[in-house]
Amino acid sequence: MNYLDWRYGRLEHITRPFEAEVAGMLTNQLGTLRTLYRGGEFDLRRLQAIIREIKDETDLVVIDHLNYVDTVDPNENRGFKDIIKAIRDVALEISKPVIAIAHVRKGDRKTDTLVPNEEDFHGTSDVPKIATKAIMIAPAFKIVNDVPFLLNTFMRAVKCRPDGERTRYCGLVAYNARTGTYEEQFRLGRLTNLDTEFEELPPDKFPPWTEDYDAEVLS
Numbered sequence: 001m002n003y004l005d006w007r008y009g010r011l012e013h014i015t016r017p018f019e020a021e022v023a024g025m026l027t028n029q030l031g032t033l034r035t036l037y038r039g040g041e042f043d044l045r046r047l048q049a050i051i052r053e054i055k056d057e058t059d060l061v062v063i064d065h066l067n068y069v070d071t072v073d074p075n076e077n078r079g080f081k082d083i084i085k086a087i088r089d090v091a092l093e094i095s096k097p098v099i100a101i102a103h104v105r106k107g108d109r110k111t112d113t114l115v116p117n118e119e120d121f122h123g124t125s126d127v128p129k130i131a132t133k134a135i136m137i138a139p140a141f142k143i144v145n146d147v148p149f150l151l152n153t154f155m156r157a158v159k160c161r162p163d164g165e166r167t168r169y170c171g172l173v174a175y176n177a178r179t180g181t182y183e184e185q186f187r188l189g190r191l192t193n194l195d196t197e198f199e200e201l202p203p204d205k206f207p208p209w210t211e212d213y214d215a216e217v218l219s
Helices: 003-007 012-030 044-053 076-094 126-130 164-168 208-216
Strands: 061-064 098-101 133-139 150-160 170-176 181-192 197-200
Touching (some): 150 164, 150 181, 170 197
Antiparallel strands (some): 133 150, 170 181, 181 197
16 A cells, blocks of 8 residues: 555555544544635735634644735735734734744755755745744755655754744754654754754753653664
8 A cells, every 4th residue: 555546546445444444533633623725815814814713713723834825015025024914913812823834945045054044934034033933944965864764854943032042953853754744753953064064962961941852862
């Protein structure tokens, strides 16, 4: 069995006996997940209205991604700023966290850093300025994993308004292409040489806020 054959409906003779059981599992595990796909028009007013509609039945809103929200402003950067401000305003109004996923610029980056920084967000610089926290995810091409379906990935908080000390570190974790999830084990380090090199920290040098994760750290 493989995903592509299942996706194209070639495995129904195998999966049909398990459909009822799987449907029950999905209802139990993902019963509170509500997914909305945008239609023809999806501007920030429509986005705010939807968030307000579900405010009493959700603990978290994920917008994937900002570029899907339409803006009537001919100036793209100014339009992005209005979208981010609108998301912030409605998040404060309903007192629920909102995660907004954004693209990063590629061709015009000034330096070949391992992980993009705040200046590399696509569009206006107000995207990271208005956000409370900003996390960058980037493939770790230079750190090859021996297991073909495990893809090393950098994760770095480039902004953390409540605790800026956390932005000094960078995590290295493997993405499992078979399960579509990240592995629990990770490495912690710092970016050096103008953010072009990753220097791993030994566990005894980890900051105090990582104590809850000690059991999962790679040796």
